[in-house]
Amino acid sequence: MTLDYFDGKKLSLCPTYPEESWRKTNPEIFFLPENEVINFEGNNTLENLQNHFLPWKVAFRSENLLSDKINDLTEFLGSSSIEIIKNELARIIFVEVFHGRVDISASNSLKSSVEYSSKPSEIESIAPNSDIGFALASRLKASSPHEFCISINNSNNNEVPLIIVKNNTSPDFSQSYSAMKIEIEKGSRADLLLIDGRAPFNYHRHSIVIHEKSVLNQFWLQYSSNEMNKSVSLYERSVKLSANATFNDAQLFLPEGNSRVTSNVIFQGEKGQANSGGAVVSLKGKFDYEPIQHHKKPQCQSALNLKMILASRARSVFQGLVKIDKNAGKTKAFQLNKNLLLSKQARVDASPRLEILPNDVVCKHGSATGEVDQKQLYYMATRGFSPTEAKKLIIHSFARETLNNLSEASVLLPIAEATLEHVLVNTLDKV
Secondary structure (H helix, E strand, O other): OOOOOOOOOOOOOOOOOOOHHHOOOOHHHHOOOHHHOEOOOOOEOHHHOOOOOOOOEEEEEOHHHHHHHHHOOHHHHOHHHHHHHHOOHHHEEEEEEOOOEEEEEEOHHHHHHEEEEEEEOOOOOOOOOOHHHHHHHHHHHHHOOEEEEEEEOOOOOOOOOEEEEEEOOOOOOOEEEEEEEEEEOOOOEEEEEEEEOOOOEEEEEEEEEEOOOOEEEEEEEEEOOHHHOOOEEEEEEEEEEOOOOEEEEEEEEEOOOEEEEEEEEEEOOOOOEEEEEEEEEEOOOEEEEEEEEEEOOOOOEEEEEEEEEEOOOOEEEEOOEEEEOOOOOOOEEEEEEEEEEOOOOOEEEEOOEEEEOOOOOEEEEEEEEEEOOHHHHHHHHOOOOOHHHHHHHHHHHHHHHHHOOOOOOOOHHHHHHHHHHHHHHHHHOOO
């Protein structure tokens, strides 16, 4: 990377030359002035730039507090989801991330299969060959020198932990930063519910490592309050799969202000599988999503189904990338984007991309944008549905398909279904 201005004594600047994946979003909005940037503890970053030993402070709370902590999620998930989660108390690991501190509440029976640590993070761009991504990563390193790590090793235990991460969800902080790593050790399984924050400025990175013959089911929720219409949020995720690893993923984004998500699923071993679905529900603001499926090894399969529902003057950008290296033959990769516009002022810019070097692959991608089908509305009207009821049912059915990648055996599926229903009921009333 050509970052001669990053010397560890000052914060990196935004590269001035353009990059294809940033063509619709100005990256400068994520580079706050140096004197305004704080670190993950809420202190001035420049004053602490040379102090690389800033670990997360970890506090273990009584498992008796689990019910109260779960109740606090009602605003995000809805009451139906909360009731489902409460039936899983015996296998819950509840992780709450604050400024510089992590609180953990978990059942005593899970302690032998879970390890927690704080380790120095690396400067790494989530998107390949991106100087802008590298410059942003160096800023995150300055604001969050350590990453909080959770390691799951339950290969000899039938109990599958449900990890709930509530990450900087308080809007009271002006800026929030976090770097988190979740590692699923060989032959292990886990369910992960991740809820990301809503400060006026957010920068959160999640690194997920799924080792050989391991399985991770994830439901990722990014929630913004109605007051955050001027917020700036950057969410980054890397998922690295070893041989025969499986990743089942559902995402739900409720953006306000300016939001950008970069997600890179990387196949580092043969015969890995990753199945992702995502729903974006936006009434205003701008949402930029760059999903990457990077196949480095042969005989792997990946699929992404992303659907956006946009109302009012919402704007969105989709720029997916399927990247298949030369030695990744016999790959199967699919990427689909569909967008539903609920107003004449909403806009979508979709640009799916392919970079394929080998010949013996199966790869499909596509994008489509449209309004609610008037023929469907007419048909449902003949069945006794009012126009409002019919429209809500069509929208719900459109979004529900993105949850199909979650395993039916995982409790995350009913949680995601109930959360989606909660979100759509609250959102569609405003359309």
